[in-house]
């Protein structure tokens with residue numbers, strides 16, 4: 391991926407700390423943060439407040455990537471899932487610290503801070519969240 | 528609003544066309560459509576061309592003007608516009624052409640679709656296709672395009688008991704149809720074992736669940752229906768057109784297994800045409816992956832949600848079934864030059880409704896549907912055509 395530094399840096403609060411936002415009109419929580427609430431639209435303007443997700447959720451579907459993008463080639467095969475966070479938003483992320491045969495729908499997971507990819511061209515390393523099986527729930 | 532008809536169609540061979548350039552492909556498809564229609568260059572009021580990513584695939588943007596130029600119309604200064612909606616670019620270009628005649632602004636429009644994907648390497652092509660996904664919240668974390676559809680497939684299996692074998696049956700059926708299509712990339716049947724045991728790409732999808740990387744172009748000529756008979760013996764009328772959008776990222780959708788953009792587009796088209804799914808004789812649907820065909824026949828209302836896998840197993844969608852789907856071979860076997868696909872679907876339906884589909888002709892076909900999807904379902908466009 392042609393990630394550039396400014397583009398990545400802008401998303402550090404979300405990708406490092408899982409900060410989404412909440413609509414002050416209907417109280418729905420979003421991750422990544424949205425500029426406006428798609429349910430309330432104009433009623434949500436100026437009312438979208440930062441919201442810290444706790445980082446726990448449940449796998450609702452997953453796949454095992456066997457043919458990966460260039461910057462992920464050395465990681466294959468790796469599991470990646472859509473996780474429904476306890477607060478409501480759904481997020482895509484890799485599952486780590488778990489044999490990929492053991493990943494299943496319904497599994498409880500929590501976020502963990504990891505290296506995501508290395509840009510082979512610039513050498514820049516990008517960090518962000520992945521998910522691991524929940525230790526204590 | 529005026530009625531509009533398709534009066535000409537043209538297609539290049541689909542495949543790895545090393546000896547053909549972007550310019551040659553689109554000129555060839557356009558010339559075939561124009562010759563088929565009986566119009567002349569001076570009759571053309573406007574051109575629309577669909578391409579997902581000519582900029583990344585061949586390093587050339589600004590292809591509206593390029594297509595008019597390379598087709599020999601540069602000194603006629605015909606308005607020429609490119610339309611983009613990822614893999615739905617062709618279907619969207621067709622819809623824009625339709626609007627421009629229905630509105631009364633134009634009488635005759637040429638619509639094209641093209642993608643020249645093999646000039647870059649396979650991994651580069653895959654990366655370009657992935658730009659149709661959410662770059663910041665999907666692709667950044669390492670999910671690929673097949674990976675997104677694999678997640679739809681696994682959830683579909685979990686909720687409805689859809690099987691890997693049913694997915695494989697989609698591929699087998701589409702290759703069987705493609706074997707009868709001289710324009711198809713793969714004119715070869717495959718066995719259920721080959722489809723079940725192909726190299727894993729993104730579990731549970733193997734190579735035989737995925738459409739290939741393809742070069743190709745398609746074109747059609749549209750005309751105000753009241754003037755169509757001046758040029759053409761068998762005009763095919765557009766009776767419905769619908770389009771829908773959804774979240775760019777799969778994870779934010781209402782339901783992982785339903786393409787709500789398809790449901791929305793289909794309902795819009797059915798309402799305009801005043802028909803329901805039962806009235807349709809055949810359909811070309813967007814089977815970029817086998818699971819996508821199963822979701823499509825559900826979301827278009829041919830079968831209930833969750834019953835797509837069973838419908839395939841019961842052979843409802845085969846050439847001689849009650850609802851033939853992807854008689855051309857679909858994206859899987861005919862090939863998927865992304866920007867061309869939506870227009871090529873129209874070419875197949877028009878060919879069928881004219882009764883000119885040869886060995887893959889659906890008997891007494893009167894109403895046909897096309898379904899073209901961008902990304903993992905963020906854009907969808909549906910058209911209904913009728914022989915008049």
Ligand SMILES: [Zn+2]
Nearest residue numbers: 413416427430
């Ligand atoms: Zn709200």
